Amino acid sequence: MINLTQQSYIAGTWLAPQGSVFQAQDPATLDLLAQHHSCQQNEVEQALQAATCAFPAFSQTSISARAAFLEAIALEIEALGEQLLNVCNQETGLGIPRLTGERGRTTGQIRAFATIVKNSSWVQASIDTADAQRQPVPKPDLRKLLKPLGPVAVFGASNFPFAFGTLGGDTISALASGNPVIVKGHPSHPASNELFASVMDKAIAKSGMPKGVFSLLQGNTISLSIELVTHPLTQAVGFTGSLNAGRAIMDAVARRTKPIPVYAEMGSVNPVFMTHNALLQSGASIAQNLANSVCLGTGQFCTSPGVVVIQKNPVFVSLVAQGMDKNPRNLLLNQGIGKAFAQGVKQFLHYPEVNWVNSNNQALEPSIQPANIVLTASAATFLANPDLQHEVFGPATLIVECDNEQEFIAIAQALDGNLTASIHTTEQDTALVKSLMAELEQKVGRIIFNGFPTGVEVCGSQNHGGPYPSSSVASSTSVGIDAIYRFVRFVSYQDTPNNLLPVELQNSNPLNIMRRINGAFTTDPITK
Amino acid sequence: MINLTQQSYIAGTWLAPQGSVFQAQDPATLDLLAQHHSCQQNEVEQALQAATCAFPAFSQTSISARAAFLEAIALEIEALGEQLLNVCNQETGLGIPRLTGERGRTTGQIRAFATIVKNSSWVQASIDTADAQRQPVPKPDLRKLLKPLGPVAVFGASNFPFAFGTLGGDTISALASGNPVIVKGHPSHPASNELFASVMDKAIAKSGMPKGVFSLLQGNTISLSIELVTHPLTQAVGFTGSLNAGRAIMDAVARRTKPIPVYAEMGSVNPVFMTHNALLQSGASIAQNLANSVCLGTGQFCTSPGVVVIQKNPVFVSLVAQGMDKNPRNLLLNQGIGKAFAQGVKQFLHYPEVNWVNSNNQALEPSIQPANIVLTASAATFLANPDLQHEVFGPATLIVECDNEQEFIAIAQALDGNLTASIHTTEQDTALVKSLMAELEQKVGRIIFNGFPTGVEVCGSQNHGGPYPSSSVASSTSVGIDAIYRFVRFVSYQDTPNNLLPVELQNSNPLNIMRRINGAFTTDPITK
Structure with a gap:
């Protein structure tokens, strides 16, 4: 057991900062926990x-x-x-x-x-070897790697x-x-x-x-x-x-x-598009999985599906509402998030065209254990009010109801930058889906088929980042x-003696790593 | 022959903008050329x-x-x-x-x-294939590429x-x-x-x-x-x-x-360090090559060597001055640059410890055809006045004279971000050079041995970019x-039908490109 001392840790030394006091809160009991001081x-x-x-x-x-x-x-x-x-x-x-x-x-x-x-x-070691004979000037030896x-x-x-x-x-x-x-x-x-x-x-x-x-x-x-x-x-x-x-x-x-x-x-609202055919084929299970995804972690995921786009389908909406109601009310991380959640939903409900479909006469009050909320709005309302794209951090989702699937494209075009977009579809929707993908590829960092954005796989082909405001550098994950590849930059070495080069760039390739040599990838050493 | 019309070109249409008038100038005659209007x-x-x-x-x-x-x-x-x-x-x-x-x-x-x-x-196509059997949850298929x-x-x-x-x-x-x-x-x-x-x-x-x-x-x-x-x-x-x-x-x-x-x-001042041994061995040719590099393109290169660091060596300084004097006075691009050049040198000369060693009683006047200028300053002066790291765009260089080579390290530590640094050295200097490189790797994008930074090779291992202020994104070239790799970002596709994937990510690898599949680089197709 570690003996907790409420100290900060600086380069091997524990010390007690002298700044203002703060305390975390136990969300389950609302008890204030140990006092800490700010650095x-x-x-x-x-x-x-x-x-x-x-x-x-x-x-x-x-x-x-x-x-x-x-x-x-x-x-x-x-x-x-x-x-x-x-x-x-x-x-x-x-x-x-x-x-x-x-x-x-x-x-x-x-x-x-x-x-x-x-x-x-x-x-990413890269080597271009010298060519003393090249005209009009000799070619230098250049080697680079990330530092x-x-x-x-x-x-x-x-x-x-x-x-x-x-x-x-x-x-x-x-x-x-x-x-x-x-x-x-x-x-x-x-x-x-x-x-x-x-x-x-x-x-x-x-x-x-x-x-x-x-x-x-x-x-x-x-x-x-x-x-x-x-x-x-x-x-x-x-x-x-x-x-x-x-x-x-x-x-x-x-x-x-x-x-x-x-x-x-x-932030990110992670729009999920669902074609009419997909809902015809498996609307009930999609509704249940959507509800579970929205409620996962009490909706406190950057990949939580905050906007769902469908062709008007009251049966589906009511299935989602039932699914959300079946999910337990879970705890948010702290009272501040509870307050912001109620405030965020309230701002949506200021628009008379936005409906809280599973309100069940509940009042919307700030709570650390809030209701799981399903809202609806028409495509026209969504398109007219960019505020409806703001992230509401917690267990809520806004279902945008279109008159027809062609409106999906206009909605995709109107989207802000997001981490993800998802498409629920069948093989009959290929033309629509191609048009939709062409728009979404400009707006998001990851496109998911017939699934939900929560549960982010940790692997080399994952991309967790997207256009602003979902991230500040859309080109990174x-x-x-x-x-x-974020906290690095290239340094290039020109005509540098072999013994002074970083080991990754030395002729003999002592680490036996993959290198790009004169444009081709290889683990071969360089023999002069 | 194209008939020049002084128009702008917007998406296939030539048009005459209505904004304010501007004219370029012929640097050789100072004639004003055709009138253009700003968009x-x-x-x-x-x-x-x-x-x-x-x-x-x-x-x-x-x-x-x-x-x-x-x-x-x-x-x-x-x-x-x-x-x-x-x-x-x-x-x-x-x-x-x-x-x-x-x-x-x-x-x-x-x-x-x-x-x-x-x-x-x-x-940079990357593919991680699905694993439906994985516990506790199935692994999705994820594929990404740059868009x-x-x-x-x-x-x-x-x-x-x-x-x-x-x-x-x-x-x-x-x-x-x-x-x-x-x-x-x-x-x-x-x-x-x-x-x-x-x-x-x-x-x-x-x-x-x-x-x-x-x-x-x-x-x-x-x-x-x-x-x-x-x-x-x-x-x-x-x-x-x-x-x-x-x-x-x-x-x-x-x-x-x-x-x-x-x-x-x-901007960049591209510091060049020269060891005592290097100048002993080939001081005369290094001096001549330095002078030529500074004067190349009338010094109007982002890689022009603006700062040279040596152990005090009056013979070498005078050889550089002679080399600069032998180079013809060449034209700058325009009078604005001529004015800024004179102003920049003047600001250096405000420091009484900075000397113009090849002034030959010339006055420093704004000119489109300026003198090639060699300045000197002690290491102490250089270290005390960060202004002496400002780029003077044109044919000038500042030789920083150290009392000993250990001062090289302090100068390297004091440097701002630069595109390049160069080291002229011999095999006897390895310990010094290793220490120097460790500092320079933190300050520049390219390190050059026994050469000059001008003449930037265009190849895969080139890095033309460095810490601010030499560039805004040091991780790019x-x-x-x-x-x-600058105007792109990754998009990742999860569980996407093969026919909807970008061609680079499709199973059969129709373009036969190098891809990273489950972590290993290969041109193989994916067979399911």
Whole structure:
């Protein structure tokens, strides 16, 4: 058992910050939990100085040492055993089964990054050999590979305290590519953050990594976040959370003397299109699966299906409403989310054309355990009111009823950027679906057939990112091994002596990795 | 011979904009050339509407059609013959031999992109196949590839009117990956821009491409640039030019409701470190080659070596000064650059510790044909005054004299972001060079051994980009085939019927391209 002390962790040292007090809340009991203090400018400075000092040594660790470090992190997470699950459940109310699954996903992705590091091909080594005879000028020898950027600031999400939390995908992908990390711990689960810092303390010691490679700054102040992302030593930012918070960070970074990359994964309503034929064929099961997907995790997923587009079909709508009513009322993460959820639904209901179809005479009141809500609106109403595309974070979905399927295209064209879009269809709909896909490919990062966007597979072909506002850099993914391509940039070496080249670029290919040599992919060495 | 009309070109139509008048100047005679009018909001709107309409069809052109389009562009450039060289030489004073070489580089890079398009592996197809038996949940089929973004706004550079101009690397890499392009023509060579628009008019007609795929907006107003990059239909920006102009565009884009990527390649001073041993061994030839590199293109290269770091060596300094004096005084592109050059050198000379070693009692006056200038400063002066890292665009270099080679490290640590750094060294300097490289890898995009940064090789292992302020996105290159990775993002397809997948992702691999299947690279088809 780890003895929790409500401290922050900076480069190997536990310390008690002196900033304002904050407390997480147990969603099940509404009890306030242990008092923490926010870090301030001084702690940001310490963490960044230490991370900057640690960077050269850490970025040059051997691939076996870095992979062993990642594997040690996974083992130490598992070694926390039930304490991690219980502490986090008290802070989040997500339930032990869900947290057990999320822990498995988290250690699984850590080990996947360890494997990628060992393989080493991720550095995208490229070599063009010299040609002294070339006319009109000799061709130089050029070789390039990806290198880490330096200290990365990570903001974890409240809704995935493990997989997108203190030791989630952002932190691990940054460490995997050789960057020190400073986590701003999410204030809604500080004790969980502290347990993860204890994991890092052990993993760093066991692997002999420089202590500055990781810091955890606890806090709930905006000033702490802004200090961290605007500090000159911060080289990049990884963020998962709301559009408002993400955009505030983007804007602060854009005002820096030296701007840096911000990889923010923000809101999404994940539209789901369902053809008339698909609902004819299997409307009942689609309705039930939709209801389950909306209610999963109390709707607190960035991939929760918030907008459903159908050709008018009252039977289907009522099946969805029944499915939602059958799902239990579950806990939200905190009272703030409960308040925002009620407020968000209320804003939709301000439009007289928006109906709450499963209201059952319930009043809409802020609650940490809200009703599961199905709204409907006509396509015309949806198209006329872009506000209806705002994400309502929680168990609600808006069914948009079209007069005919041709309206699907207009709706797709009117969509904002999203992480995903889904299409439920049959083989009879090919022409419609092709037109729809052509629009959706411009609006989203992932298109799903006959399924729902929740349950994000962690693999190389996953893309979890999409046009703004769903993410700040649509060309990157925050899930899957290709997330390693965010906190890196190419460095090219011209006519460099073999012994001074990074090992991945040396003639003999000592790591036996896949390289692009004069345009062709090969693991062959270069023989001169 | 093309009959020049001083018009802009919007989606297949030539038109006379009504905005303010501007004229380029012949640097050799100082004559003002033909009057042009700037485009305004109306033309921006027209061009973007047309580009947006053209996007779906253009992005779905077959690879052979798109490659043929690029090849037609190269052929039409060559078909302009001497008219292009003469018109551009009158506008830029760069000289026929240099422009002939740059034309070859430009058509060469267009054909290199055509080859990449034909090969199709650039889309980075990745496939993870389904596993219905996996526990606890079945694994879906996921496949992803890179897709174009939509209309790209391109701002060409004055100093490379061909290779980084209207049909330079930004435009061609954007077209290659399937994006329509709107070029804001550089106002210092509008007739050259017009000739390139005539090239596109012919190439589009011959290849049957949609007309909206290319527009040229002539103009010299800031409002035109800002209108173009802040228009909601613009999806990305490519820019080559000064830090001030590039940052203004970055800032305008950061204020958009929906931010978009800006790939700006801006200033650089390209530090060159020379060890004592290297100068002992071949100081005379290094001095001559340095002088030639600084004077190449009248110093108007983003890779011009603006800072040289040596251990104090008066003999070497005087050899560089002699080399610079032997180089002829050449023409700058325009009087504005002449004024800025004199002003920049003057600002350095405000520091009493900065010496103009080859002044020969010349006065420093704004001139379109300036002296080739060698300045010196001590390491202490350089370290104390970050202003001495500002780029002086033109034929000048600042030699920083250290007391010993250990000061090289402090200077490397103090450097801003740069496109390149160079090291002249011998085998005796390995320890020093290793320390120096560790610092420079954090500051630059390319490290060159025993050579100079000018003469940028166009190949897959080139990296032309570096930390801010040398570029806005250090992880991208604007030279070489990998420049194609800028105006694209991944789209992932989950459980998608084979006939609805992009051809690159279909089971049979009809294009026979390299794909990553379940983590391994292969050209094999998928057999189910």
